[in-house]
Amino acid sequence: MSDPLHERDQAAAALDLVNRAAGPYLDGLADRPVHDRSLDGLIDELDGPLPVKGDGTLAGVERLLRVGTEAATHSSGPRFFHLVVGGSTPAAMAGDWTASLLDQVTGLWVTSPLAARVETIVLGWLKEMFGLPASYGGVLTPSATFAHVTGLACARQWWAERHGVDVVSEGLAGLPRMPVFSSGLVHASTRKALQVLGCGRDTLRTFSRDEGGRLDPAALEAALEALGGAPAVVVANLGDVNTGDSDPIAGMADLAERYGAWLHVDGAFGMFAALSPRTAHLARGVERADSVTADGHKWLNVPYESGFSFVRDPAVMGRAFGSWGSAYLPDGGPGEINYNMLGPESSRRARAFPIWATLRAYGREGHREMVERHLDVAAHLALLVERAPDLELLAPSRLCITCFRYRPPGVPENRLDDLNARLGEALLADGRVYAGTSTYRGMTVFRPATLNWRTTEADVELLVEVLRELGARLTAG
Numbered sequence: 001m002s003d004p005l006h007e008r009d010q011a012a013a014a015l016d017l018v019n020r021a022a023g024p025y026l027d028g029l030a031d032r033p034v035h036d037r038s039l040d041g042l043i044d045e046l047d048g049p050l051p052v053k054g055d056g057t058l059a060g061v062e063r064l065l066r067v068g069t070e071a072a073t074h075s076s077g078p079r080f081f082h083l084v085v086g087g088s089t090p091a092a093m094a095g096d097w098t099a100s101l102l103d104q105v106t107g108l109w110v111t112s113p114l115a116a117r118v119e120t121i122v123l124g125w126l127k128e129m130f131g132l133p134a135s136y137g138g139v140l141t142p143s144a145t146f147a148h149v150t151g152l153a154c155a156r157q158w159w160a161e162r163h164g165v166d167v168v169s170e171g172l173a174g175l176p177r178m179p180v181f182s183s184g185l186v187h188a189s190t191r192k193a194l195q196v197l198g199c200g201r202d203t204l205r206t207f208s209r210d211e212g213g214r215l216d217p218a219a220l221e222a223a224l225e226a227l228g229g230a231p232a233v234v235v236a237n238l239g240d241v242n243t244g245d246s247d248p249i250a251g252m253a254d255l256a257e258r259y260g261a262w263l264h265v266d267g268a269f270g271m272f273a274a275l276s277p278r279t280a281h282l283a284r285g286v287e288r289a290d291s292v293t294a295d296g297h298k299w300l301n302v303p304y305e306s307g308f309s310f311v312r313d314p315a316v317m318g319r320a321f322g323s324w325g326s327a328y329l330p331d332g333g334p335g336e337i338n339y340n341m342l343g344p345e346s347s348r349r350a351r352a353f354p355i356w357a358t359l360r361a362y363g364r365e366g367h368r369e370m371v372e373r374h375l376d377v378a379a380h381l382a383l384l385v386e387r388a389p390d391l392e393l394l395a396p397s398r399l400c401i402t403c404f405r406y407r408p409p410g411v412p413e414n415r416l417d418d419l420n421a422r423l424g425e426a427l428l429a430d431g432r433v434y435a436g437t438s439t440y441r442g443m444t445v446f447r448p449a450t451l452n453w454r455t456t457e458a459d460v461e462l463l464v465e466v467l468r469e470l471g472a473r474l475t476a477g
């Protein structure tokens with residue numbers, strides 16, 4: 001085989017292969033282990049020298065599907081509790097396939113008014129869901145990390161302008177370090193964004209009043225006051241990865257206002273607290289932030305990759321990311337938004353389609369119900385942990401996260417970290433259920449996150465069962 005032009009009549013047949021694999025794959029997700037290491041060897045079938053003559057469309061796709069459906073980590077199934085990972089609702093997945101089918105050049109109005117308008121539509125819907133003013137600017141990003149880069153680049157632009165410097169043309173040279181303050185709940189990706197932006201990851205200072213990383217508001221205020229009126233950036237965290245805990249956003253918004261600071265909110269998954277009356281109070285104050293980060297591939301249950309950045313003053317986005325200065329890139333006319341001038345990407349896919357599809361299919365109510373089911377599942381897990389004599393709950397379940405460790409009677413405290421780390425490895429090797437470990441208040445802990453639309457109480461019951469079974473085996477041996 002050679003030139004794909006000779007195979008143009010195979011395009012629909014190739015997609016039909018994917019379609020026929022999809023049913024059995026998706027139906028099987030509930031029953032299969034999250035990962036079966038004995039199947040990793042199959043990946044060899046994708047290796048080898050670059051083919052000189054290709055296999056042809058159907059044979060190539062067939063091989064990828066055969067290996068992929070077996071050797072994949074089935075993280076879109078109901079028992080992947082590692083990191084903070086959502087699934088993909090049926091409508092979102094179909095919307096994502098549509099994005100591939102239509103393959104829109106997304107970023108400039110002229111190349112796809114369809115993709116640009118749908119991006120505007122979903123950003124409007126998301127602002128409404130999150131309680132953000134409609135006047136906020138926004139852009140879809142690949143992830144929360146990229147949304148941080150977007151929001152913090154806007155913060156940096158604003159901050160440098162306050163020092164009389166246009167950082168887009170002049171860079172950071174000659175400026176002092178940009179002060180960035182947060183609590184100990186801050187996520188590693190905030191530092192990564194600061195490092196990418198040339199601000200330096202260590203410019204971030206955290207003010208915590210306890211080992212769990214919760215904010216010390218007085219210390220934050222003292223740091224802001226000590227700047228003597230110089231501008232600063234405050235990062236508030238809505239939903240942390242260890243326990244789901246949140247900073248007092250409204251209080252931080254008060255401080256930011258009082259000291260003229262830029263308030264950036266990391267609501268990667270926590271932003272979805274705004275959907276339920278049970279948790280909406282946690283998000284109060286977000287509507288006063290200067291920039292807000294959230295993810296689509298987490299609690300919205302849209303496939304990877306999907307994130308969003310919102311910025312109070314849309315003009316700052318244009319200053320931070322426009323100014324291409326390239327004659328072949330057309331400006332948009334009135335009402336024609338070029339989204340690649342509002343964020344770090346140039347070429348991009350129609351990331352809005354899966355978001356549109358899931359919001360259109362299930363609406364605000366459907367997504368609220370899903371979020372509330374996950375609150376219940378996390379609470380159920382906390383109850384199971386409390387009842388188990390060999391498990392220790394370390395924080396109340398908050399949002400979709402439950403933090404605990406394995407603590408069988410008789411094992412001394414100084415051996416627990418090692419035991420939990422080994423149990424974590426055993427859990428991943430077992431593969432029936434996936435959850436990762438972290439460090440919380442100096443302890444090695446499990447912090448499963450339950451935010452996949454497929455996940456129910458039975459799935460966390462299996463997590464507890466498998467952990468206790470493997471734990472008993474480790475302590476017996």
Ligand SMILES: *Cc1c(COP(=O)(O)O)cnc(C)c1O
Pocket residue numbers: 084142143144145146187189190239240241266267268269295307
């Ligand atoms: C996951 C997460 C991030 C980073 O998100 P990506 O989409 O992986 O870039 C940032 N902050 C918090 C609180 C997160 O949970």
